[in-house]
Amino acid sequence: MIRLENVSKAYKGDTVALREANVNIDKGEFVFLVGASGSGKSTFLRLLNREEVPTTGQIFVAGKDIGQLTSWKVPYLRRNIGSVFQDVKLLTNKNVNENVAFALEAIGRPKHVIASQVPAILELVGLSSKAGNFPHELSGGEQQRVSIARAFVNRPLILLADEPTGNLDPATSVGIMRLLERINKTGTTVLMATHDRGIVDTMRRRVIELDRGSIIRDQARGVYE
Amino acid sequence: MAIKLEYVARETGTNLKRNFTITLATVMTVAVSLALVGASLMAQQGVERATKRWQGGIEFIVFLNPNATDDQITGVGADLEANPQIESVTFVNKDAAFAEFKELFRDSPEMIESVSPEILPASYRVEPIDKNADIVTALSEQYKTKPGVSEVVSATETIRLVQRFSEFLTRGILFVAIFLLGASGLLILNTIRMAMFARRREIEVMKLVGATNWFIRVPFMVEGLVQGVIGAVLAIATLAVARPTLEGWLPPGDQIPLLAGVVPQSSDMFPIYLLVGLVGCLVGAAGAGVAVTRFLDV
Numbered sequence: 001m002i003r004l005e006n007v008s009k010a011y012k013g014d015t016v017a018l019r020e021a022n023v024n025i026d027k028g029e030f031v032f033l034v035g036a037s038g039s040g041k042s043t044f045l046r047l048l049n050r051e052e053v054p055t056t057g058q059i060f061v062a063g064k065d066i067g068q069l070t071s072w073k074v075p076y077l078r079r080n081i082g083s084v085f086q087d088v089k090l091l092t093n094k095n096v097n098e099n100v101a102f103a104l105e106a107i108g109r110p111k112h113v114i115a116s117q118v119p120a121i122l123e124l125v126g127l128s129s130k131a132g133n134f135p136h137e138l139s140g141g142e143q144q145r146v147s148i149a150r151a152f153v154n155r156p157l158i159l160l161a162d163e164p165t166g167n168l169d170p171a172t173s174v175g176i177m178r179l180l181e182r183i184n185k186t187g188t189t190v191l192m193a194t195h196d197r198g199i200v201d202t203m204r205r206r207v208i209e210l211d212r213g214s215i216i217r218d219q220a221r222g223v224y225e
Numbered sequence: 226m227a228i229k230l231e232y233v234a235r236e237t238g239t240n241l242k243r244n245f246t247i248t249l250a251t252v253m254t255v256a257v258s259l260a261l262v263g264a265s266l267m268a269q270q271g272v273e274r275a276t277k278r279w280q281g282g283i284e285f286i287v288f289l290n291p292n293a294t295d296d297q298i299t300g301v302g303a304d305l306e307a308n309p310q311i312e313s314v315t316f317v318n319k320d321a322a323f324a325e326f327k328e329l330f331r332d333s334p335e336m337i338e339s340v341s342p343e344i345l346p347a348s349y350r351v352e353p354i355d356k357n358a359d360i361v362t363a364l365s366e367q368y369k370t371k372p373g374v375s376e377v378v379s380a381t382e383t384i385r386l387v388q389r390f391s392e393f394l395t396r397g398i399l400f401v402a403i404f405l406l407g408a409s410g411l412l413i414l415n416t417i418r419m420a421m422f423a424r425r426r427e428i429e430v431m432k433l434v435g436a437t438n439w440f441i442r443v444p445f446m447v448e449g450l451v452q453g454v455i456g457a458v459l460a461i462a463t464l465a466v467a468r469p470t471l472e473g474w475l476p477p478g479d480q481i482p483l484l485a486g487v488v489p490q491s492s493d494m495f496p497i498y499l500l501v502g503l504v505g506c507l508v509g510a511a512g513a514g515v516a517v518t519r520f521l522d523v
Contacts, residue, residue, distance in 0.1 A: 049433075071438075072437070072438065075437045075438070077435070078435035079434070080435075083433050089429065089430060089433075091426060091430065092426075102434075103434040105232065106431040106434050106436035106440065107434060107435050108229070108440065151434075154434070154435075
């Protein structure tokens with residue numbers, strides 16, 4: 001599903017965010033990316049949906065070399081990749097329903113599809129009763145659920161989560177992880193960058209550890225360190 | 226991917242409402258500059274029509290008797306051609322004179338009906354080498370008494386003055402209008418930029434979920450276009466109201482013949498309106514186009 005071949009990414013001023021990364025992730029895997037701040041986790045994720053372009057090396061997503069994509073094809077790549085962030089990125093002037101529907105509208109889905117998909121996904125994340133609420137009326141955990149719903153409503157092949165539990169307390173985090181697990185069980189490949197030792201240690205999934213841009217560990221059923 | 230009309234209309238509407246005051250300022254600037262472009266064109270066209278006979282260096286016209294014989298006509302012509310002080314001579318026969326008359330009074334059919342080619346005199350339009358007023362007068366005097374000539378009319382200082390003044394006015398207005406159009410374009414660009422800034426979070430999310438560039442851009446481009454078009458419509462309305470008002474102010478053509486065609490006839494206005502409309506669209510599209518390509522890339 002995802003394959004990195006000798007991928008390096010350098011930013012201006014000799015900052016190397018990723019160094020000679022070689023990774024192969026299969027369809028349906030659940031992978032944690034761990035490492036200190038600045039170790040290259042976010043760059044890793046941003047390379048996958050082509051928010052960044054690698055300096056050297058090749059990245060294959062669903063069999064396609066995404067370095068070769070023309071810029072007008074990038075949106076179609078992103079339709080297969082859902083993204084979730086620590087700072088949820090919800091639109092404050094839209095309610096829960098509209099925030100999720102917006103993701104489908106933006107890719108030109110017809111109204112009847114939106115009308116059937118949005119309630120279904122809100123049911124999945126457990127927010128059916130809050131469809132009419134605005135983001136500021138929700139708790140942090142609920143906001144993150146909405147953002148997951150938005151990322152997943154188009155049923156992408158891959159879900160990228162950049163510290164989705166970074167702002168949440170442990171109990172709420174567990175709820176979010178259950179949700180991501182459920183999504184993973186539908187066959188969606190999930191990549192999650194995290195600092196949360198507790199979560200990584202309890203879930204025992206594949207762990208890729210980065211240190212100053214280099215992959216120093218890639219372990220099936222691993223722990224935080 | 227087809228972009229839905231409803232989506233574009235809604236998004237554009239939201240943008241225009243959200244930045245209402247700046248949009249208003251932009252639209253007003255576009256309207257004023259386009260109205261000036263139109264006024265400049267009107268002045269140019271009006272004076273051109275009113276002084277049509279006197280263009281291309283023509284300094285005096287030798288009108289022939291309606292019942293002059295062919296020999297007399299060719300005689301006067303040969304005489305003019307042979308004169309070393311004369312640069313060029315153009316013969317305007319009765320039919321050509323009638324055609325010109327019809328053109329000048331296009332919107333007054335009663336005037337045209339009262340005239341037929343037979344009663345209009347044929348004439349020679351003469352361009353002398355030296356256009357000094359004294360020489361022109363002396364030269365034209367020579368032809369007053371030739372057989373077959375009814376009268377000789379010189380371009381008066383007034384006509385030259387009107388032509389020079391109108392040229393100055395037209396260029397002056399056009400100069401100001403071009404500056405204002407530049408300002409309008411920049412205002413549209415900045416209005417769009419502000420609209421994009423106001424919606425930067427939405428744009429970020431749209432890019433993230435895989436909206437195409439055009440899907441994101443089109444509402445902003447339409448916004449710029451709408452501003453240009455509204456400005457153009459206001460300018461055209463202003464011109465349409467100003468034309469008959471101006472016509473009412475000026476003394477009627479039979480008192481001061483020179484002013485007969487200074488205000489363009491309403492049928493002449495259509496190309497001016499069309500041009501104003503097109504320039505409006507162009508300014509809007511250009512401003513918005515630059516804004517979306519410069520500030521809205523993946």
